[in-house]
Amino acid sequence: MATQMMRNALAGVSIHGISKSFDSAPILNGISLDIRDGEFLTLLGPSGCGKSTLLRIIAGLEQQDCGTIEVAGVKVDRLRPKQRDVAMVFQSYALYPHMTVSENMALPLKMRRLSAWQRLPVIGALLPKTCAVSAEIKTEVVRTAKALGIDHLLAHKPGQLSGGQRQRVAVGRAMVRHPAVFLMDEPLSNLDAKLRVQMRGEIKELHRRLGVTFIYVTHDQTEAMTMSDRIAVMLNGQLAQVASPRQIYACPADRRVAELIGSPKINLLEATARSEGLLTVAGSALAVDNKLDSGSSVTLGIRPESLQPAEWAGLNTLTGRLRYVEHVGADLFAHVDVPGSSEPLVARLPVELASNFQSDQIVHLQIRREQVLLFSADGRRVSEGDARVTPLRSYAQ
Amino acid sequence: MTLPMKILAGAVRHAILLTTGSLVLAPFVWMVSLSLKPPAELFSSSFTLLPQHWFAVENYARALTEAPLPRYMLNGVIVCAAILLLQIMICAPAAYALAKVRFAGRQVMFGFVLIGLLIPHQVLALPLFILCYGLGIFNTYAALIFPFVVSPFGIFLFRQFFMSIPDDIVHAARLDGLSELSIVWRIMLPMSLPAVLAFSIVSVVSHWNDLFWPLLVVRSQEFMPPSLGIVTFANAEAGNDYGPLMAGATVVVAPLVISFLAAQRWFIEGLTAGSIK
Ligand SMILES: Nc1ncnc2c1ncn2[C@@H]1O[C@H](COP(=O)(O)OP(=O)(O)O)[C@@H](O)[C@H]1O
Ligand SMILES: [Mg+2]
Numbered sequence: 032m033a034t035q036m037m038r039n040a041l042a043g044v045s046i047h048g049i050s051k052s053f054d055s056a057p058i059l060n061g062i063s064l065d066i067r068d069g070e071f072l073t074l075l076g077p078s079g080c081g082k083s084t085l086l087r088i089i090a091g092l093e094q095q096d097c098g099t100i101e102v103a104g105v106k107v108d109r110l111r112p113k114q115r116d117v118a119m120v121f122q123s124y125a126l127y128p129h130m131t132v133s134e135n136m137a138l139p140l141k142m143r144r145l146s147a148w149q150r151l152p153v154i155g156a157l158l159p160k161t162c163a164v165s166a167e168i169k170t171e172v173v174r175t176a177k178a179l180g181i182d183h184l185l186a187h188k189p190g191q192l193s194g195g196q197r198q199r200v201a202v203g204r205a206m207v208r209h210p211a212v213f214l215m216d217e218p219l220s221n222l223d224a225k226l227r228v229q230m231r232g233e234i235k236e237l238h239r240r241l242g243v244t245f246i247y248v249t250h251d252q253t254e255a256m257t258m259s260d261r262i263a264v265m266l267n268g269q270l271a272q273v274a275s276p277r278q279i280y281a282c283p284a285d286r287r288v289a290e291l292i293g294s295p296k297i298n299l300l301e302a303t304a305r306s307e308g309l310l311t312v313a314g315s316a317l318a319v320d321n322k323l324d325s326g327s328s329v330t331l332g333i334r335p336e337s338l339q340p341a342e343w344a345g346l347n348t349l350t351g352r353l354r355y356v357e358h359v360g361a362d363l364f365a366h367v368d369v370p371g372s373s374e375p376l377v378a379r380l381p382v383e384l385a386s387n388f389q390s391d392q393i394v395h396l397q398i399r400r401e402q403v404l405l406f407s408a409d410g411r412r413v414s415e416g417d418a419r420v421t422p423l424r425s426y427a428q
Numbered sequence: 429m430t431l432p433m434k435i436l437a438g439a440v441r442h443a444i445l446l447t448t449g450s451l452v453l454a455p456f457v458w459m460v461s462l463s464l465k466p467p468a469e470l471f472s473s474s475f476t477l478l479p480q481h482w483f484a485v486e487n488y489a490r491a492l493t494e495a496p497l498p499r500y501m502l503n504g505v506i507v508c509a510a511i512l513l514l515q516i517m518i519c520a521p522a523a524y525a526l527a528k529v530r531f532a533g534r535q536v537m538f539g540f541v542l543i544g545l546l547i548p549h550q551v552l553a554l555p556l557f558i559l560c561y562g563l564g565i566f567n568t569y570a571a572l573i574f575p576f577v578v579s580p581f582g583i584f585l586f587r588q589f590f591m592s593i594p595d596d597i598v599h600a601a602r603l604d605g606l607s608e609l610s611i612v613w614r615i616m617l618p619m620s621l622p623a624v625l626a627f628s629i630v631s632v633v634s635h636w637n638d639l640f641w642p643l644l645v646v647r648s649q650e651f652m653p654p655s656l657g658i659v660t661f662a663n664a665e666a667g668n669d670y671g672p673l674m675a676g677a678t679v680v681v682a683p684l685v686i687s688f689l690a691a692q693r694w695f696i697e698g699l700t701a702g703s704i705k
Binding site: 090111 | 603610615
């Protein structure tokens with residue numbers, strides 16, 4: 032237990048109140064986050080929200096305006112990048128084009144284990160121990176390359192490799208020196224869709240095998256949902272929510288998070304509270320468990336799978352005109368125009384019903400009312416009056 | 429454009445290029461031609477490119493023996509190599525700082541480099557002359573080398589090239605444990621070989637051919653670079669004997685022409701790379 036505690040203290044990352052502006056434009060705004068040892072944490076957010084900037088600050092490549100970073104329980108704000116025990120995989124891979132794969136992967140080890148004299152081209156080879164250390168480095172590079180399945184490429188230059196191979200080399204270069212923390216900045220965004228799915232699995236597997244902390248940046252919600260232990264959703268330079276993928280999906284803290292996660296996007300409908308526990312939305316009545324002031328307006332969030340076809344109109348049932356259906360193999364997505372909404376409502380339906388629907392017909396969709404999300408006018412989620420939808424805190428364990 | 433039009437346009441283009449090309453080349457061809465002729469034919473009224481009586485051996489032998497031409501060439505090599513090496517050692521880190529390191533006053537510094545680029549070297553001749561006098565380095569290699577070790581052109585060229593290298597490469601290098609200077613030598617410079625080559629050619633050519641500055645600071649033959657050597661040869665030995673003089677001049681420019689032809693492709697790539705991006 033004590034050693035476990037020690038390890039936790041050693042390899043976690045703590046971020047406290049980090050802020051950063053570029054030319055007086057605030058990019059990061061008081062970010063605080065505790066990342067546990069061995070955790071796979073994903074920073075998810077739209078492009079330009081400051082994810083890469085935060086990652087560079089953690090790595091020491093950028094200086095924060097205020098706030099502190101702790102790696103392994105030690106403040107690293109004054110340490111240079113190489114002194115922090117972190118490695119980074121860049122979106123562009125950032126391999127050195129004039130070096131072979133083997134030289135690329137050996138460089139971090141050479142810089143750490145050989146002295147400046149030993150690294151000199153001719154003189155270095157004559158110094159004692161240079162050969163032994165070089166041989167040791169070589170063995171480790173080959174071992175890492177084998178683990179990644181790139182050992183046959185060691186003599187190639189990066190220019191001769193495919194995107195997927197370069198990606199592996201970049202991971203290999205980060206891996207050889209056994210860092211306590213891996214930082215990955217959208218490592219899959221330059222790959223084609225098929226390779227992306229494959230590499231997703233491989234990175235996850237790598238994390239499982241190494242058991243070290245991963246901080247993974249992406250703007251792709253599927254990557255975030257499939258790979259992470261926890262997701263930190265970043266919006267406008269702030270963390271909107273930090274929670275497990277399941278929880279982010281089921282109980283988003285606010286409307287923007289709900290919109291960011293899930294495909295197709297969550298349906299948002301304006302609704303008005305009528306009396307305690309009753310809303311009117313799109314011309315229909317909906318019973319909810321929340322205690323809302325009568326007359327207050329809220330936004331109703333309904334995931335496509337929270338709708339099911341119904342025979343008749345009634346309580347908790349929306350009625351609209353079917354625009355079209357999308358058949359995507361396993362699912363059927365019905366796009367339905369409902370009163371009071373400019374965008375069609377999207378419902379996920381069982382494929383067997385495909386023949387039942389024609390464009391322009393009137394359809395009734397029943398809402399699974401326990402899955403409905405309510406957002407107040409300021410965008411925050413209205414937590415339920417009763418305990419059926421568990422509040423955020425109790426999920427964290 | 430129709431086909432005949434295309435051919436016509438091509439012909440016009442080639443005609444212009446051929447004319448300007450031959451205008452530039454003519455003196456060189458004339459020099460080589462003269463270096464092959466006996467004295468009697470030099471000023472003969474009939475114009476021929478090749479001599480009636482070959483006199484090459486005599487001319488070149490005199491050029492190489494009567495003046496210490498090999499000595500001049502060796503001086504040229506020493507001076508040009510030292511200048512180039514020092515220039516790269518100073519320009520590359522300076523250019524790296526201007527391209528990739530954020531610090532207060534970076535733009536102002538770069539402004540100074542641009543101003544340095546605009547000032548012709550002759551303007552600085554007098555202050556530099558006095559400085560050399562103060563340092564007491566007249567008639568040494570140092571006097572030939574020292575005024576040129578900081579090259580605004582080199583800083584500018586390298587900076588443009590370094591700017592086109594992604595920041596992520598620099599970041600990766602910092603994480604891999606390279607110091608800022610190691611990044612310059614191990615990453616930036618090897619990635620900028622075309623620029624290094626282009627700069628080397630410009631630097632070597634201009635200092636190999638420089639006559640103005642050596643004329644001011646060097647008196648003894650021991651330190652004379654080729655161009656100055658040829659001039660003293662012309663005054664002292666050759667007199668009106670232009671055959672050996674032209675032979676000497678040919679020998680002096682030959683290394684430059686050969687090395688330029690060998691490295692032509694990189695040269696053009698290096699000078700245009702910064703401007704394309
Ligand atoms: N070095 C810099 N100088 C000025 N602005 C920057 C710099 N780096 C990033 N930015 C700005 O910060 C914002 C966030 O950038 P970034 O962290 O790369 O976003 P993300 O990785 O989430 O797409 C962008 O608007 C970008 O223009
Ligand atoms: Mg980014």
